[in-house]
Amino acid sequence: MHTEMLMLNKIAAGYNGEVVLEDITASFSENGIHGLIGLNGSGKTTLMRVIYGLHKVYSGSVKFRNSGTNGQVAFLETENYFYHSITGPEYLSLLNNHKGFDFSPWMRLFNLPAKGFIEEYSSGMKKKLALIGVVCSGKPLLLLDEPFNGLDMESVRILTQVLKLLRAKGKTILITSHILSSMTEVCDTLTIIRNGRVTKSFDFVDAVEIEEQVYRELDNQIQQQIETLTIV
């Protein structure tokens, strides 16, 4: 039986007084993969930053296993930073404070070179390296912001399988993506965020049905704006 692991209670947050998240209330069960979808600027990344503790809330609270999120969360950001002139294995060795984690098979799986500096990696390779960094942290809650961005087809398939493995190993994963098909294949629930509010949540029933509902919801969001367009 799934228990509510991550609870977001009436979260409001923003930038310089401008509200980006407004009254977000949601809960996510453990051992699950939960997708967040929404248009650009809808507040998905801000919500992840709030959960991770990078962004201060105006009001509301984030509870993880009935307590704060300190030391429990790993975050894969959209833009990944590393350090110049060090190799991938060196980077992972610096991160690897979780005993028993062997990153070599992960490097091989993702076809990452053992030699060569990180700045020589492609953007997809950097994304994969950052993902291994998140996994090796050993944290129970993983926030993955656009993990499929910049990945080739093979890597998308690998990542999909890896996400399922992580879920099987008891991780709770919150994920955003613009690639809906990737989300519906792997997610147990989907939550739509619009203008900083949760507008709809789906439990996994059927991928096709969810896709249809999500597209319908998105179409509704943009329909009014489409109608105001002038075409000459």
Add this chain to the structure above:
Amino acid sequence: MPDIPLRFVYVRLLQASRELYYAGFLRGCIVMLLGGLSLYLFGFSQLLVRTSGIGVGMLVLIVFLINNQRGDQKFLLLTGFKPWKIKATEYVVFTLPFVVTGLLFGSFAALIILPAVVIISLLPGRERSVSGSNYLSDRIPLKLFEWRAGSRVNKISFTVCYFGALLFAPLPYVSLVFIWLFTSLVSSFYYENESRELLFANFSTPKQFLNEKLGAQFRFGTFVLIIPIGVHLLFKSHEWIPALVVFVLSVINLLVFVVSKYAVWKPGATGNTNEITFSLSSVSIVVPFLVPIPLFYLIWNYFRAVKNLNAYRNVNA
């Protein structure tokens, strides 16, 4: 400005003034800096008169090391000018005061500086190696990743400065100057900030993190510097006082680089917001009345670093 190369000189001056402005409290130190610079010029001219060859050689070496560290070759190419022309203009303009001061004190050897810096400008700048393998760098503990990465990027300068200090140990004071250059070079290793993941991987509190980082830096810095100092003293034992001063101030400076980096740390940021701090700390080794500056920075920036790192922890905890 009539010409692109001169515009670059103008931009460099603007960068320096902007940095001074953002340095905040440092505005109050500008007068002191100018005084120190004048004294430094005077001292340099005296060095030129007495030991012209060494003085000129050191200045040319400094320009060579600066050129070797430059990574803006592609940017310079965008101007449509030959990069060496821009670099030569910069080097000539900025070394001219030293040449003039040297000539005023009757040292005609200073004239060698100008053709030398023009030749240096023909050399390519920093070229990053495509290989992660580098014997010396790979021996540096991974925990000190700034050293490992920095010594890879500045392979030539790093090797020249360190082994220069060892090779020239029998000459008076030359080893100490090489150690000074070496420490100044190490400051450039602390311009780039690591990712948040890297920082927080082994982090419990800012104080614990900084203390561990400072401890590692102190141990490694002492180990690295004590070798050339020791070799130098084998040949020139009567120079033990300046050698001790250079050693102590160099170690303090290595600690200043760490706390200053984290005083302005932002995840993944690349910049040189600490350039003035590092320059003043480095210059303090050769300008006696600036000696308190690194000590001041060490303490002040330690507390700034604690405050800065606290801001990046869980803000909703």
